[in-house]
Amino acid sequence: MARHLITSALPYINGVKHLGNLIGSQLPADLFARYMRARGHEVLFLCATDEHGTPAEIAAAKAGQSVQDYCAEMHEVQSKLADGFRLSFDHYGRSSSPQNHKLTQHFAGVLAERGLITEVEENMMYSPVDGRYLPDRYIEGTCPNCGYHDARGDQCDDCGKLLDPVDLIDPRSTISGSTELEMRATKHLFLRQSAMKDKLDAWIDSKSDWPVLTTSIAKKWLHDGDGLQDRGITRDLDWGVAVQKGDDAWPGMEGKVFYVWFDAPIEYIACSQEWVEAGKGNDWERWWRTDKGADDVTYTQFMGKDNVPFHTLSFPSTILGSEEPWKLVDYIKSFNYLNYDGGQFSTSRGRGVFMNQALDILPADYWRWWLLSHAPESSDSEFTWENFQGSVNKDLADVLGNFASRVTKFCRSKFSEAVPEGGVQGERETQLIADLTAGLKEYEGHMEAIEVRKAAAALRALWVLGNEYLQEVAPWSTFKTDPEQAAMQIRLALNMIRLYAIISAPFIPDASADLLKSMRSEDDTWPTDIAAALATMPEGHAFDVPDVTFRKITDAEREEWQEQFAGQS
RNA sequence: GGCGCGGUAGCUCAGUUGGUUAGAGCGAACGACUCAUAAUCGUUAGGUCGGGAGUUCAAGUCUCCCCCACGCCA
Numbered sequence A: 001m002a003r004h005l006i007t008s009a010l011p012y013i014n015g016v017k018h019l020g021n022l023i024g025s026q027l028p029a030d031l032f033a034r035y036m037r038a039r040g041h042e043v044l045f046l047c048a049t050d051e052h053g054t055p056a057e058i059a060a061a062k063a064g065q066s067v068q069d070y071c072a073e074m075h076e077v078q079s080k081l082a083d084g085f086r087l088s089f090d091h092y093g094r095s096s097s098p099q100n101h102k103l104t105q106h107f108a109g110v111l112a113e114r115g116l117i118t119e120v121e122e123n124m125m126y127s128p129v130d131g132r133y134l135p136d137r138y139i140e141g142t143c144p145n146c147g148y149h150d151a152r153g154d155q156c157d158d159c160g161k162l163l164d165p166v167d168l169i170d171p172r173s174t175i176s177g178s179t180e181l182e183m184r185a186t187k188h189l190f191l192r193q194s195a196m197k198d199k200l201d202a203w204i205d206s207k208s209d210w211p212v213l214t215t216s217i218a219k220k221w222l223h224d225g226d227g228l229q230d231r232g233i234t235r236d237l238d239w240g241v242a243v244q245k246g247d248d249a250w251p252g253m254e255g256k257v258f259y260v261w262f263d264a265p266i267e268y269i270a271c272s273q274e275w276v277e278a279g280k281g282n283d284w285e286r287w288w289r290t291d292k293g294a295d296d297v298t299y300t301q302f303m304g305k306d307n308v309p310f311h312t313l314s315f316p317s318t319i320l321g322s323e324e325p326w327k328l329v330d331y332i333k334s335f336n337y338l339n340y341d342g343g344q345f346s347t348s349r350g351r352g353v354f355m356n357q358a359l360d361i362l363p364a365d366y367w368r369w370w371l372l373s374h375a376p377e378s379s380d381s382e383f384t385w386e387n388f389q390g391s392v393n394k395d396l397a398d399v400l401g402n403f404a405s406r407v408t409k410f411c412r413s414k415f416s417e418a419v420p421e422g423g424v425q426g427e428r429e430t431q432l433i434a435d436l437t438a439g440l441k442e443y444e445g446h447m448e449a450i451e452v453r454k455a456a457a458a459l460r461a462l463w464v465l466g467n468e469y470l471q472e473v474a475p476w477s478t479f480k481t482d483p484e485q486a487a488m489q490i491r492l493a494l495n496m497i498r499l500y501a502i503i504s505a506p507f508i509p510d511a512s513a514d515l516l517k518s519m520r521s522e523d524d525t526w527p528t529d530i531a532a533a534l535a536t537m538p539e540g541h542a543f544d545v546p547d548v549t550f551r552k553i554t555d556a557e558r559e560e561w562q563e564q565f566a567g568q569s
Numbered sequence B: 001g002g003c004g005c006g007g008u009a010g011c012u013c014a015g016u017u018g019g020u021u022a023g024a025g026c027g028a029a030c031g032a033c034u035c036a037u038a039a040u041c042g043u044u045a046g047g048u049c050g051g052g053a054g055u056u057c058a059a060g061u062c063u064c065c066c067c068c069a070c071g072c073c074a
Helices: A019-038 A054-062 A067-084 A098-113 A193-205 A212-223 A260-277 A305-322 A355-361 A364-373 A385-414 A427-448 A452-473 A475-481 A483-504 A509-518 A555-564
Strands: A003-008 A042-049 A091-094 A117-127 A139-142 A169-173 A182-191 A297-304 A331-335 A338-340 A381-383
Touching (some): A003 A019, A019 A042, A019 A297, A019 A331, A019 A338, A019 A355, A019 A364, A019 A427, A019 A452, A042 A067, A042 A260, A067 A091, A067 A355, A091 A260, A098 A305, A182 A305, A193 A305, A212 A305, A212 A331, A260 A305, A297 A305, A355 A364, A364 A452, A364 A509, A381 A385, A385 A475, A385 A483, A385 A555, A427 A452, A452 A475, A452 A483, A475 A483, A483 A509
Parallel strands (some): A003 A042, A003 A297
Antiparallel strands (some): A117 A182
């Protein structure tokens, strides 16, 4: 038995996430966590909402709420949706937790002691009306280059020229619309990532088994141009972790907070403290401190490609730079983007399917199966309703669902609602067991390597073996001449339903649980000996004929949904 | 403009360190079967592996140039 620490990138707090966000980290992380648990390993699977920063403040203001109330409410919303998709986090934390505040301040203090933090004076645009400094993207004005009226502080959308907020003519705050803006000098802290460059470089180079997507992004940031740059880790905001050196004040940094990218990954650790605090566990250090038992932990992170630089460089800078015995990530699984029907998902235009909407129209398993079996691993991939309908109907309804249906209904009509007696296995059954054994081994190999699409394909191939077998031995024919032989065949097939329920659970947990319940089996032990697993339900064991496990998506529904989620252009 | 990931059968994708007739699933066609959610199983369908040049006894698989899509950055 091994110990696996698994984290998913933290979804940002402002609003419901879409299916692309879901398949980009949380869902594959859940697949891996469920598989590892099923194999008997000890797993700690953590995720949290990323709550600090300007976008949260603005979203709260728009909603007419305090940022604290807004975040608390949105955390509840996201947490319920996570439950809806059966994401099996051991704890779903919050980056705004007291634990994270304290730990973030701790790391900042230690990094400062190690000489890895510098203070830099900058000029920034201040808005007295808003009572705050404005980041570039919250300033608009007339482009000095082309005269475009709604140029942003960092770039003009019209002529494409890069701008500095000071250059804008008649700059205004996009928050209040105020034009009374002024430049003020303000001090900020920078993390000296450049000092960590060689260490990080060597570390990345040692990870030859990581996905190319992960290492190529990391190397690009390390070597491009002047190499890895220092990063500002503070902001002039109210909402966030107050800048302190551990428990002590940081002279000159009063009223400032740490920038989100600095505190968000630290929440991975703080989340485990929240997990203990919530009474779900009793020792977080044995997962995170290599001097306190975490040296035998395998730590795997899941994330979308946009998060790779933070996880390969920034967060490791914090960990390595502290020179404290924190557990460093062992494997980073990153994903490309999921597009929606020929374009991108768009929150502002209501384009694409969002997590809440998805659950409104179909159960979680339907989405889990499609998303995981089409995970954007090697390149961006695309959601289309035709493809979704095809996969659900064929894979889930026809291949797996119908298998359970045909076997149980045949048994009920020819024998009874109990595992029938008699008959002896022959060569064909030996072959089936050999095929299932080989197929299961392949499936397990892909799951352990986190090859999500390949694992899905291997699982589906296992389902097909059942249909193949039935078609070939044709118990409906055998029954006419040799009922005992037919009984043996059906007994095997009934046990296969149970087998499928167990091995499919990481992908489709609800349907798996339903099938297991129909088989009236409590034992969901992962099969290591197929022959033995297929004898688990003995002769005479009663079962129930399951309801339709997966229904089909009709053409009418597909067209309706296609229309409904197209968004405004 | 720079960089990154891609461009393989109608569709979605596999293709280890270069090596015999380039694979899978879906869709399509045909056949078998009739237990089942009009489900299943089998067979077939022949894509100059984006284009060009090169290295090699041998390239989808390495090098160079170009084209296309997407993304990131400046």
